[in-house]
Amino acid sequence: MERVAIIGVGQSEFGELWEKGFREIVLKAGIEALEDAGLEGKEIEAMYVGNMSGGRYLAQEHIAALIADYSGLSQMGIPSTRVEGADASGGLALRQAFLSVASGLHDIVIAAGAEKVSDVGSEMTTDIIASSADREWEGFVGATIPALYALMARMHFTKYGTTPEDLALVSVKNHRNGALNPKAQFRREITIEDVLRSPFVAEPLRLLDCAPLSDGAAAVILANEKVAKEYTDAPVYIKACTQASDYLALQNREDITTMRAVKIAAEMAYKQSNLTPDSIDVVELHDSFTIAELIAYEDLGFVEKGRGAELIREGITSLDGSLPTNPSGGLKACGHAIGATGIRQAVEITYQLRGKAGKRQVDAETGLSLNIGGTGATAVVTIYEIG
Amino acid sequence: MKVGIVSYGTYIPRFRLSVEEIARVWGENPENIKSGLGVLRKSVSDLDEDTATISVEAAREAVERSGIDPERIGAIFVGSESHPYAVKPTATIVGDAIGCGNNFHAADFEFACKAGTAGIQACMGMVKAGMIEFGLAIGADTSQSAPGDPLEYSASAGGAAFLVGKKGVIAEIEETLSFTSDTPDFWRREGQPYPSHGGRFTGIPAYFRHVVTAAEQIMEKTGYKPSDFDYAVFHQPNGKFPVRAARMLGFSNDQIAQGLVVREIGNTYSGSSVLGFSAVLDIAKPGNKILLVSFGSGAGSDAFIFNVTDSIESFPRHPSVWEKIRSGIAVDYSTYLKLRKKIKLKG
Amino acid sequence: MIPRFWRKIKYRYDIVGSICESCGSKFYPPRNFCPVCRRKSRIKEQRFNGRGKILSYTVVHDTPDEFKLNKPYVVALIELDDGPIITSQVVCGPNEVEVGMRVVKAFRKYFEDGDDGVIYYGTKFIPEDKSMESVSSNSSN
Numbered sequence: 001m002e003r004v005a006i007i008g009v010g011q012s013e014f015g016e017l018w019e020k021g022f023r024e025i026v027l028k029a030g031i032e033a034l035e036d037a038g039l040e041g042k043e044i045e046a047m048y049v050g051n052m053s054g055g056r057y058l059a060q061e062h063i064a065a066l067i068a069d070y071s072g073l074s075q076m077g078i079p080s081t082r083v084e085g086a087d088a089s090g091g092l093a094l095r096q097a098f099l100s101v102a103s104g105l106h107d108i109v110i111a112a113g114a115e116k117v118s119d120v121g122s123e124m125t126t127d128i129i130a131s132s133a134d135r136e137w138e139g140f141v142g143a144t145i146p147a148l149y150a151l152m153a154r155m156h157f158t159k160y161g162t163t164p165e166d167l168a169l170v171s172v173k174n175h176r177n178g179a180l181n182p183k184a185q186f187r188r189e190i191t192i193e194d195v196l197r198s199p200f201v202a203e204p205l206r207l208l209d210c211a212p213l214s215d216g217a218a219a220v221i222l223a224n225e226k227v228a229k230e231y232t233d234a235p236v237y238i239k240a241c242t243q244a245s246d247y248l249a250l251q252n253r254e255d256i257t258t259m260r261a262v263k264i265a266a267e268m269a270y271k272q273s274n275l276t277p278d279s280i281d282v283v284e285l286h287d288s289f290t291i292a293e294l295i296a297y298e299d300l301g302f303v304e305k306g307r308g309a310e311l312i313r314e315g316i317t318s319l320d321g322s323l324p325t326n327p328s329g330g331l332k333a334c335g336h337a338i339g340a341t342g343i344r345q346a347v348e349i350t351y352q353l354r355g356k357a358g359k360r361q362v363d364a365e366t367g368l369s370l371n372i373g374g375t376g377a378t379a380v381v382t383i384y385e386i387g
Numbered sequence: 388m389k390v391g392i393v394s395y396g397t398y399i400p401r402f403r404l405s406v407e408e409i410a411r412v413w414g415e416n417p418e419n420i421k422s423g424l425g426v427l428r429k430s431v432s433d434l435d436e437d438t439a440t441i442s443v444e445a446a447r448e449a450v451e452r453s454g455i456d457p458e459r460i461g462a463i464f465v466g467s468e469s470h471p472y473a474v475k476p477t478a479t480i481v482g483d484a485i486g487c488g489n490n491f492h493a494a495d496f497e498f499a500c501k502a503g504t505a506g507i508q509a510c511m512g513m514v515k516a517g518m519i520e521f522g523l524a525i526g527a528d529t530s531q532s533a534p535g536d537p538l539e540y541s542a543s544a545g546g547a548a549f550l551v552g553k554k555g556v557i558a559e560i561e562e563t564l565s566f567t568s569d570t571p572d573f574w575r576r577e578g579q580p581y582p583s584h585g586g587r588f589t590g591i592p593a594y595f596r597h598v599v600t601a602a603e604q605i606m607e608k609t610g611y612k613p614s615d616f617d618y619a620v621f622h623q624p625n626g627k628f629p630v631r632a633a634r635m636l637g638f639s640n641d642q643i644a645q646g647l648v649v650r651e652i653g654n655t656y657s658g659s660s661v662l663g664f665s666a667v668l669d670i671a672k673p674g675n676k677i678l679l680v681s682f683g684s685g686a687g688s689d690a691f692i693f694n695v696t697d698s699i700e701s702f703p704r705h706p707s708v709w710e711k712i713r714s715g716i717a718v719d720y721s722t723y724l725k726l727r728k729k730i731k732l733k734g
Numbered sequence: 735m736i737p738r739f740w741r742k743i744k745y746r747y748d749i750v751g752s753i754c755e756s757c758g759s760k761f762y763p764p765r766n767f768c769p770v771c772r773r774k775s776r777i778k779e780q781r782f783n784g785r786g787k788i789l790s791y792t793v794v795h796d797t798p799d800e801f802k803l804n805k806p807y808v809v810a811l812i813e814l815d816d817g818p819i820i821t822s823q824v825v826c827g828p829n830e831v832e833v834g835m836r837v838v839k840a841f842r843k844y845f846e847d848g849d850d851g852v853i854y855y856g857t858k859f860i861p862e863d864k865s866m867e868s869v870s871s872n873s874s875n
Contacts, residue, residue, distance in 0.1 A: 123799045130798065137763050140739060140746075140844060140856070141823050142794060142801045143809045150792035151811055158790065158833050202809075203793040203828075251762070251811060251819045256790065434803055435825070435842040439855060443747075443841040471853050480855060484747040484841055486781065725803065732803075 004101045005228035005235035005387060006220050007108075008037025009347040014216035014335030015185035022058055022116040023070045029217035029340075030071045030112060037221045038231055041072055044221070045106040047080040048096040050089035050113035051339040056128045057117055067112060086132030087288065089113060090218070090342025091243070091371030091380030097222050098241040098382075107227045113343035114217035125213055129338075132374035134249035146210055146289065148250055148375045150202035153291035156257045157204065160306035164204055167290040168195035169312045171208050171332055174287060177319060178329020180360040185214050185335030209290040211330070216337030218344040228387075235387040236350045239273035239366075241380065242266075248377045257306070259376035262299040269368070269381040270301070277301035280383070281364030282352045283317075283325040284345035286372040287332050293325070296370055300381070324362040327352060342371035342380060353386040390514045391559035392507075392693070393455070393521060394550040396448025397665045397708050398441045399652055400529075402431040403715040404723050406540055412720045413535055420540055425626020429543035429653025430715070431723055432529040436544070438467045439477050441527040441658070443484040445548035449523070450485055452703045453550050457487040460550070461519025464509050465495050466502025466526045466657045467546075468575070468582075481525065492519070499573060500622055501683030502526060503547065503657040508563055508689060510551035521552040528656035533581035534729055541625055543653030547661040557702050558668060558677065558693040562609050565689045566601040573684030584684075590628070593686050598622060598632050601688035602680050609692060613637040617675040620663040622682035623649035632680075645670060651712045664693075666708035671695040737852040746856040749782040749839060751817060760817045782817035784839030785862065789813050793828040800845035812837060812859055823858045836862035 010032025012025045020028075034041055047068055054063040068080035083092040090113030097111035117125055130139045133148055143151075156162045172192055178184035190208060198207040228235040244264035250256050270276055277300060285300070287293040294308035302323060303311055311317050317325035328334040328348040331341060349367035351357040367384040405428040410417035421427060432441070442465050450457055465477040478493035492513070496502040503526015510522025527546025532538035572593035575582035585593075598621055606612060613619070619638045621629035626649050633643045646663035655662055660681040667677055675695040682688045724730050742763065744750055751762035755776040759768055762782065768775030791810035794801070801807060808824040808831050824831055825840060837859035844854045 126796070126798055136739060136742065138821050139798075140854070141809060141821055141858075142798060142804070142807060142844070143821050144794060144796070144798060146796060147792045147794045147809050150794075151790045151809070154792060154833070155790040155811075199795065200793070200806075201796040203795070205792075249821065251821045256811070433825070433842075435844070435858070437843055437853075439853075440841050440843055443855075447841070480747075483744050484855070486744075486748055486750075728803075 001102045002104050003225040004098050004222050004238045005225060006238065006346065006350050007223050007228050007231045007235055008033040008039065008221035009219070009350045010036055011183055011218040011344055011347045012216050013183050014214045014337050014344070016118050017215040018118065020215070022114065023066070025116060025215060025217040026067050026112060026114045027070055029114070029219040030110065033110065033219040033221050039221065042076055043108050044073060044078060044110050046078055046100055046109040047073060048093040048109065048111045049080065049082045050091070050093035050342055051082055052084060052086055052089045052115060052132070053128050057115065057120055067114070085378040086373035087336065087338045087341055088371045088373030088378040088380050089339035090344065091382070092342070094220065094342055094346055094382060095241045095243055095380055098238050101222050101224050108221065108223045110219055110221050111343060112217065112219040113340035115338040115340050116215050117213045117338065118215050129213060137251070138249050144202065145375065146205055147202040149289040149291055150205045151250060152256050152295065153204055156291060156295065159257055162294060162309045164196060165192060166294065166309035166312060167209050168192045170287060170290040170293045171195050173312065173318055174326050174330040174332040177327050177360055178333025180358065181329050181334055184329040184333050185212060186329070186333045205289055205291070211288045211332045211336040214335035214337045216335055216340045216344065218340045218347050220343055220346050220350070234354050236353045237385050237387050239275065239383040239385050240269040241382045242268040242272065243378070243380045244268070246377050248374070250375060257295060259295055259299050259372065259379060261376055261379035262296060262370060262372065262381070265379045265381040266300045269383050273383045275366065275383060280323065280366055280368045282327060282349065282362050282367045283323060283369070284328060284330070284348050284367070285325060285370040286341070287326060287330040288336060288372070290332070292372065293330070300368065300370060319360060319362055327357060327360045327362055345369035345371060346382065349384050353384060388553045388556060389559040389561070390511050390551065390553055391556035392549050393552045393555050393557065394449045394453035395547060395665050395668055396445045396452060397547045397662055397711060398444040398448070399545040399711045400430050400432040400436050400441070401715050402433060402718045402726065403428045404431050404718055404720070408720050409540055424540055425630070425650060426541050426653055427650050429541060430545050430655065431718060431726055432544040434726055437471045437529050438469050438527045438546070439471050439480045441529070441544065441546040442477060442481050442525045442548065445527065445546045446481050446485050446523055446525060449548040449550050453555065455521060455550065457485045460487045460491055460521045460523050462492040462510055462513050462522040463487070464506030464522070464524050466498065466506045466524070467495070467528050468497055468499055468502065468656055469528045469530055470495055470497070498687065499683035499685050500624065500654070500656045500659055501681040501687060501689055503661045504679070504681040504689040504691070507549055507551060511560055511563065514552055521550050524549045524551060526657035526661045528658055530654065530656040531581050536581065538582070538584065541654040543655050545652060545655035545662055546658040547665045549661070555698055556696055557699040558671070558695050561692040561694050562605055563689065563691045564601065564605050564608065565687055566597050566604060567687035568597070570686035572686055589684065593684060594624065594628050594682055595632060595635070597686050597688040598680050598682050599635055601690040602636050602678065605690040605692060611692065615676060616642060616678045618645060618667045618671070619643050619678040620646035620660055620667060621680050622660040623647065623663060624654045624659070626650045648708065648712060662708060668699070669704050669707040669709070671699055673697045673699060735851060737847065739854055747841065749784050749814065749820065749857055751780055751782060752777050753780040762818045762820050782814050786812045786814040786837060788824070788831065788833055788835045788837060789819065790833060791824065791831050810859070825858050825860045830861065838862045
């Protein structure tokens, strides 16, 4: 297997990008990544695109061809493939790109993720995101995505004594980090009281426990080790990129306070990279809801089951803690551009490992990202190391 | 063995709207309404309740109490003037919900407030003819009334379901007959949300003519007189009409008290006389004789004479109709408007 | 307009799931294939009795369009006495619900596909010991 490195990264702003259409957002991320890598574009051999629901947000399918076209890659006729795994679509695109280089099939490929959500109303947005859970047996009874995460949160409260204040701390931390990220959607700090005063979305989750749904795009360029060294002195190697599945509906899972797909993908990733949770220096994980971050601490092996809240209470996952998590602001503050999120996480880890993360820089040589689809039926874990 | 009622089940939505609350909104004197109408409050269905859900819940109680495998039910008739669909049967919803397979005859009936008893007669005919082993007849409504219409004080929601057959009969049908004429006392045209009615015209030429005649004819045919009956139930559009009909026929207040449910829950239309009858079955003893006379505007009455059998003693009858009537939650008028979707929302 | 959810009507109206006779696993919604026994699965349809207790619940305030009149409503994971776990609405006030509460099935309407579309019915749950307040305490009668 070839060693695979990230040699270029790019990201659009995340947020309500009223002035920009889907194509412009994608192009911005793609061009930034090419410039970052020092490529012209014609070196790219294949493209993988993560996008959850162009068909419903934009009434546009065939997204991979569209993006190849507008990024000028159709001229070379390269294969362009869209993959979908709800809000893990970006993670899946990264993994497909990784596999195509690791296998030796391609030397240089691009993985992109993009979503444009603001062209439909909020009811439609809610309905589209609801399709990442089980429409027929969860959506039908009014179990929205926030409702399903709320069921997990309540169970975590009941079993382990986690509290609304613990959840609020996650949001406060991620906003604090997001305030330092020029590309974040929310660049302002909030307090625990702000979170606990915000209206309920699905009890016990409040508005400020929930990540926004955002417009945005991100791109990374992957190359094998030999090619990578021609383009950069600071390749960020992908040590492992693993993926796992779980039952689509919560009701079929043995324990809804555990995301089994996350556990399985993480165990595989540690094994493949010969690393342990202790050796991870920085984490970008899928805090679509604050409870998801606490559960992820546990399922990624940073703390034992039920004790996730301790990491946030003790500041371990703060920027200045021993396991800085979501330095970008995470999905909560940086924004959650659904299909783009998995790629954006790779962009942030790359900045961090290169030492180019500006005011939010942490001291890190190895990083981990976790991208989740829906309520955890898909999980992608990626482990990175600066070369 | 004679054909009769094998089992019964009832359902009354839990919300209640009082006469005071309606009168407060419309500037009426509630005491006048209560004494004039003989109604104190009415049942109101929740947002997620309708004639189909009421029918299913009543049917399930009936099936459960009987212990009969639902697949032995050969016919389902749902009588209502508020079927959820103008076209598409309620009876098929009931059939799938109680799990009676696919080989059953199904039809929806509409005959104002007497469509439920029409179903009992239809089941009786099919059982007698040997076409089916058991039939399920349901009378249920979430009846409509225009805001501010006097009808609003009484139009309510509820229903009862009856398994009709020859085996395990708790109340055999000794006799039944109908008295029917084209009398336009109350109607609702296709596409109209609320019914229209002839006010006082609904009394003498409509309700009293049909109810009293049907009762007189069935007693004449069988040779019974009012004192032969332990209980009598007359359709209850309000608290006054059935009491007056009983007096006209020579029945005492004691004979009708148990089945007079309208004061507490209003007029449940197709559910009305059959809920009253169910309340009587709740306390009936072997050998009791019961007269039931329904009435549907437009107009007609179905009269029945039931003889309660020994089987009633071992028949599960809890929770009773009166228990269901007494457990309710009061709602205010604005909540009622929302529950009954009388507020026009933006599409 | 083809009603999207018609195929599973029977399984939704009552709690009809399935059981694998090879390993005894019970499924709701019904599965045609046992994830444990796989090709050795022997699947049979099974009706569950409709009583259980609440494992976890949420009160939904930010509702989809089709449930906006029901706001706020309760959604719970319910462990059935004789079967698997089911996701369902619970018909009760937002302050009445709690973890461990006993509930029993009820046939209710879920939503309508617009003003001219089909009506979707299904199973909800109600508190088993529904202690209803007396009518007379709330009216001046």
